[in-house]
Amino acid sequence: MTNGGGIAGSDAELIVVGGGLVGLTLAIACAEGGLRTIVVEAEPADALRSKGYDGRSAAIAHGSQQVLRAIGAWDRLAHNAQPIIDIRVTDGGWHVRGESRGYVHYSHLDLLDRRPAPTLPDAEPDIIIACEPAEAAPPFGYIVENRLTRVALLDRAKECANLTHLAPHVVTALDIARDAARVTLNDGRVLASQLVVAADGKQSALRRMAGIASRQFGYDQTAIVCTVMHRKPHNGVAHEHFLPAGPFAMLPMTDEILPDGSVRHRSSIVWSEDPRLVPMLLKLDDEAFGKEIERRFGMSLGEVRPLGPRFSYPLTMTLADRYVRDRFALTGDAAHGIHPIAGQGFNLGIRDVAALAEVLVEAARAGLDIGSVEVLERYARWRRFDNLMLSTFMDGLTRLFSNDIAPLRFARDLGFAIFNRTMPLKRLAMRHAMGIFGKLPRLVQGRPL
Ligand SMILES: Cc1cc2nc3c(=O)[nH]c(=O)nc-3n(C[C@H](O)[C@H](O)[C@H](O)COP(=O)(O)OP(=O)(O)OC[C@H]3O[C@@H](n4cnc5c(N)ncnc54)[C@H](O)[C@@H]3O)c2cc1C
Numbered sequence: 001m002t003n004g005g006g007i008a009g010s011d012a013e014l015i016v017v018g019g020g021l022v023g024l025t026l027a028i029a030c031a032e033g034g035l036r037t038i039v040v041e042a043e044p045a046d047a048l049r050s051k052g053y054d055g056r057s058a059a060i061a062h063g064s065q066q067v068l069r070a071i072g073a074w075d076r077l078a079h080n081a082q083p084i085i086d087i088r089v090t091d092g093g094w095h096v097r098g099e100s101r102g103y104v105h106y107s108h109l110d111l112l113d114r115r116p117a118p119t120l121p122d123a124e125p126d127i128i129i130a131c132e133p134a135e136a137a138p139p140f141g142y143i144v145e146n147r148l149t150r151v152a153l154l155d156r157a158k159e160c161a162n163l164t165h166l167a168p169h170v171v172t173a174l175d176i177a178r179d180a181a182r183v184t185l186n187d188g189r190v191l192a193s194q195l196v197v198a199a200d201g202k203q204s205a206l207r208r209m210a211g212i213a214s215r216q217f218g219y220d221q222t223a224i225v226c227t228v229m230h231r232k233p234h235n236g237v238a239h240e241h242f243l244p245a246g247p248f249a250m251l252p253m254t255d256e257i258l259p260d261g262s263v264r265h266r267s268s269i270v271w272s273e274d275p276r277l278v279p280m281l282l283k284l285d286d287e288a289f290g291k292e293i294e295r296r297f298g299m300s301l302g303e304v305r306p307l308g309p310r311f312s313y314p315l316t317m318t319l320a321d322r323y324v325r326d327r328f329a330l331t332g333d334a335a336h337g338i339h340p341i342a343g344q345g346f347n348l349g350i351r352d353v354a355a356l357a358e359v360l361v362e363a364a365r366a367g368l369d370i371g372s373v374e375v376l377e378r379y380a381r382w383r384r385f386d387n388l389m390l391s392t393f394m395d396g397l398t399r400l401f402s403n404d405i406a407p408l409r410f411a412r413d414l415g416f417a418i419f420n421r422t423m424p425l426k427r428l429a430m431r432h433a434m435g436i437f438g439k440l441p442r443l444v445q446g447r448p449l
Contacts, residue, residue: 011191012038012164013370014360015183016199017171017206019048021058021146022332022349023199024153028071029353031163033361033449035370038191040183041167042200045154048167054146055225055311057268059084059238059251059343061141063435064350066446068149072159076152082254083139084108085236091401091413092242102413104420106430108137139236140434141347143251143268145227171200174209174328181327181371195371197329197356199349202318202337210328213321218314219398221246222275223340224282225268226310227253228293231302233265240342241297242401246272246315247341248296266307269293270340272315272402282310315339317395319388323380327371331356336387339398347435348387354441355382361449386438 012035016027019041027039047053060068060081068074091102157165166185173184174196181196198206207214223246234252241248249270256264271293273281281292290305297304318337323330332349356379363375400412419425431437435444442449 010180010193012036012193013195013364014038015040015181015191015193015196017183017196018042018198018200018204018332018334019165019167020199020201020332021149021153021346022353023197024150024157025067025071025073025350026197026199026331026353026357027163027165028073028153028157028160029067029357029443029449030360031157031160032071033357033364034162035360035364036162037160038164038166038193039157040169040171040185040191041165042170044168045165048150048154049147051147052309054150055227055309056146056270056313057143057227057251057253058146058149058346059141060144060149061344061347061433061435062138063440063444064347065142067350067354067443068152070443070446070448071156073149073152073156076155077144077148080148080254081142081144082252083236084141084143084238084252085139087140087238087240089240089416090242091409091416102409102416104416104426106140106426108139110423110426111137111430138434140238140430143238143253145253145268171206174206176210176325176327178326193371194369195327195329195360195376197331198334199332200334202316202333204320204330204334206328207320207330207334210325212325212330215319215321217317217395219246219272219316219339219402220275221272221315221339221398221402222278223313223315224271224273224278224310225313227266227268227307228290228304229264229266229307230304231265232300234267234301239297243296244402244404245274245277246402247398248272249340249343250297250301251343264307265301267301269297270343271296272339272341275314278312282312317391319391323383324373324376326373326376329356329376329379335383336391338391338394341394341398342433344390344394344433348390351386351435351441351444352379352383354443355379357443358441358449382439382441390432 014035014037016023016039019039031037085108087106089104170186171183175182180192182192239250251268253266293304320335331352359379360370
């Protein structure tokens with residue numbers, strides 16, 4: 001397991017397949033840690049930078065923000081990142097009068113030992129109270145458009161001397177030998193390295209090529225995603241309403257300043273719906289589409305209308321049976337693709353990256369072979385529990401709440417009420433969702449490798 005200097009005739013020490021959010025973050029972290037790295041991405045860089053590629057925004061948890069900061073990408077994003085200081089989860093939605101009214105309210109002030117001032121009076125959930133982020137308590141995280149995160153990462157990648165970005169190129173074959181891992185590109189070129197990491201998404205072709213099995217579960221839900229504008233400010237509050245067809249999230253985005261100086265309040269919606277209704281909903285004109293949103297979300301933000309294109313994503317959970325084998329590792333959605341119910345998919349991927357980059361850079365500095373299974377198992381052991389626990393929890397939550405069966409509704413509302421009043425449990429859940437729970441990799445602590 002020695003050979004820290006790399007294999008003779010290799011093109012790089014590390015090849016990352018997939019230059020999405022996770023692959024780019026890993027490639028930058030490892031290249032800055034001193035590993036000669038190639039990232040191969042199927043899409044042209046211009047497409048990844050365009051508005052039409054991906055309508056999603058991600059809730060970037062506090063821990064993930066630390067990672068992006070540590071690799072030098074956060075400062076490019078900060079002005080487009082909306083802090084989340086309050087999260088309100090309801091069973092059925094506040095506006096569904098006479099129906100289930102179970103709810104959980106998280107304030108970032110709850111993270112402090114002593115709360116400076118009450119934020120939301122529990123009895124009046126319809127009222128959105130202006131909340132300023134408190135200096136002492138960090139926000140839960142930030143909402144950022146995926147496109148802007150990708151642009152920041154692509155720009156940062158260009159500055160890394162140790163990093164080569166090959167796009168558009170598709171990896172069509174993988175060959176794992178004792179001394180090296182080789183990938184074949186669609187132009188016939190073969191690249192060799194000590195280690196290949198797959199960050200090629202939920203349907204990972206590399207996972208199959210490496211002979212790693214996976215399990216996929218469907219939800220019979222499709223997510224409609226788009227940016228919306230609304231009359232009232234969101235005050236940094238993120239909402240999640242558990243509706244019978246699936247969860248409906250309204251995530252606060254930064255305000256837009258229009259050329260005439262007026263302010264446009266914006267949020268990103270993730271609306272899980274019956275797949276049979278989705279084609280019809282996507283075709284509605286803006287007014288009718290806005291009314292459908294109001295029917296599900298209520299009027300606490302005033303009139304809501306869509307802004308820009310609408311996207312849809314079929315929702316599934318995919319779990320790889322294992323994360324590593326000799327000279328090969330899985331990260332991000334290629335290892336675990338989960339339901340977006342709590343906006344944790346990318347955050348799990350970033351935590352993979354932080355752990356894997358630390359393991360690889362330390363191994364290389366110690367003169368070890370970064371492709372050896374002994375080194376890679378350290379990463380797998382570090383990440384398996386967190387990923388499995390969160391994936392299973394999100395799956396259970398989705399199934400428990402995506403129905404309207406009365407006894408179940410009663411039971412979950414009771415659960416909500418108990419949970420909402422049990423501060424130690426809430427704090428634990430908040431710290432986990434913020435990605436600052438358990439053994440933290442250096443990058444998650446905001447420290448360089
Ligand atoms: C509706 C929705 C909302 C979400 N909201 C959130 C949220 O709020 N917070 C959060 O943390 N997560 C969220 N997620 C999850 C998050 O979007 C994903 O976890 C994340 O994008 C996964 O990134 P990735 O880089 O692993 O995979 P991908 O984004 O799928 O990237 C894979 C890349 O690999 C490339 N590729 C594929 N095959 C090859 C090949 N053979 N050769 C070369 N390149 C290849 C692709 O072109 C692509 O660029 C959401 C997901 C959905 C569906």
